[in-house]
Amino acid sequence: MAEMVEGEGEGEGIGEMEKDVDSKLRIQNNNVGVPRSKSFAFRAPQEQFTIKDFELGKIYGVGSYSKVVRAKKKDTGNIYALKIMDKKFITKENKTSYVKLERIVLDQLDHPGIVRLFFTFQDSFSLYMALESCEGGELFDQITRKGRLSENEARFYAAEVVDALEYIHGVGLIHRDIKPENLLLTTEGHIKIADFGSVKPMQDSKITVLPNASSDDKACTFVGTAAYVPPEVLNSSPATFGNDLWALGCTLYQMLSGTSPFKDASEWLIFQRIIARDIRFPDYFSAEAKDLIDKLLDMNPSKRPGAGPDGYTALKMHPFFEGIDWKNLRGQTPPKLALQSSVAEANNGQVSKWNHSHVGDNDGSDNATSSSEATSHVTRLASIDSFDSRWQQFLDPGESVIMISMVKKIQKLSNKKVQLILTDKPKLIYVDPTKLMLKGNIIWSDNPNELSIQVLSSSHFKICTQPKKVMSFEDPKQRAWQWKKIIEGLQNR
């Protein structure tokens, strides 16, 4: 069993994360009365390595709270995808529970279609997860490079995703962020599902999770990506396996057409199209592909193939998958990978060499994560409490809520909890949530000189109106960037 790594002072809570994971598991095990050894043994051990034990190569990608870099262990020569998370940033952004959850869930998953976690380690500044390296990149890039995929290529990839999803759902987990960016490829071209930071364990999940590491929907700001979000999530329904099947339908559509089915100019327009189930199939889709996508994009999550009482049989037996050898998927030859075509793409893909001084104990001033923060919030979607009937009284007939948050209005003398509501009129108001009284109407303007949003952190933002009126808000669900994005989206509609 691996030794537990002690925290090193920096980033309280996160520094102690692995130790904390260990102690929580002991408590949990005691509760159910299962005699255990002194502590829980991770399959992927917590090692005492340092970043200097690795030769770092290109950056594979940047997530909302991490960077993933290709890394060769100097003594063994083994290659990993090293996911590097800044402790201070995770603590500041309240992402500790997501990190813990991803670590503990990945540790227990064992399927050829899921990225493997080999070991973890940490130093004063960062947490590191050594993941199986997917040298073929993202499925998203294959779609971009090829324009769109052939039905045979899409069938192969979709079948491998179905196979891995059957396993994930079988152990009682909902992934909640299935999309071409999170479907990685091996050198040979087989699919590996990555990014378990949004995972939701069901009540009867076979996966052990910590009491405080499970993703609580109320506190959760990460529940998927706008283009792939199912309509029931927009209506604040509880998560089900059907969520992933909807996202699979969107992904299959994207493989075959090159774009996601509800793509539009703004998140708001995307949501409107999802709620209206506004799908248009290109003529060149086969009848079988159309039928499968149509069924996966059923408004009723329990009717989607794979979510019904017969489990995955309905999905795997669908005519689109005719000819698929489900028992020997990994023995088949995958579609040929399209290689990176230009220097421009290479530069976009950040293939530059990793700068050692940016990580580890060398230098604590690494702030590159804040740029990823800015971009990632653009694609991430917070849970939406949008259609609560209590707010209807503040709307005109036919007017609907686009975004709503219980926020703190920060004032000189006291802070007040208010419900901030943005409607499609557009109208921006705040309401006393207890007395259900209108407290303010922020005069709408499409002109950014007259109405603008300033984001101070993921939870703090200011709404500035003319003449020089500034209101400060704190959104505990950390949707400051989303407020900015959605208001600016409406101004530019």
Ligand SMILES: Nc1ncnc2c1ncn2[C@@H]1O[C@H](COP(=O)(O)OP(=O)(O)OP(=O)(O)O)[C@@H](O)[C@H]1O
């Ligand atoms: N095992 C891996 N092998 C190769 N590349 C990887 C691997 N894991 C992640 N990546 C690349 O790094 C990028 C960032 O991954 P990471 O898991 O940190 O972010 P993310 O969780 O997908 O981001 P976000 O949380 O913002 O969606 C991915 O989009 C992918 O391109």
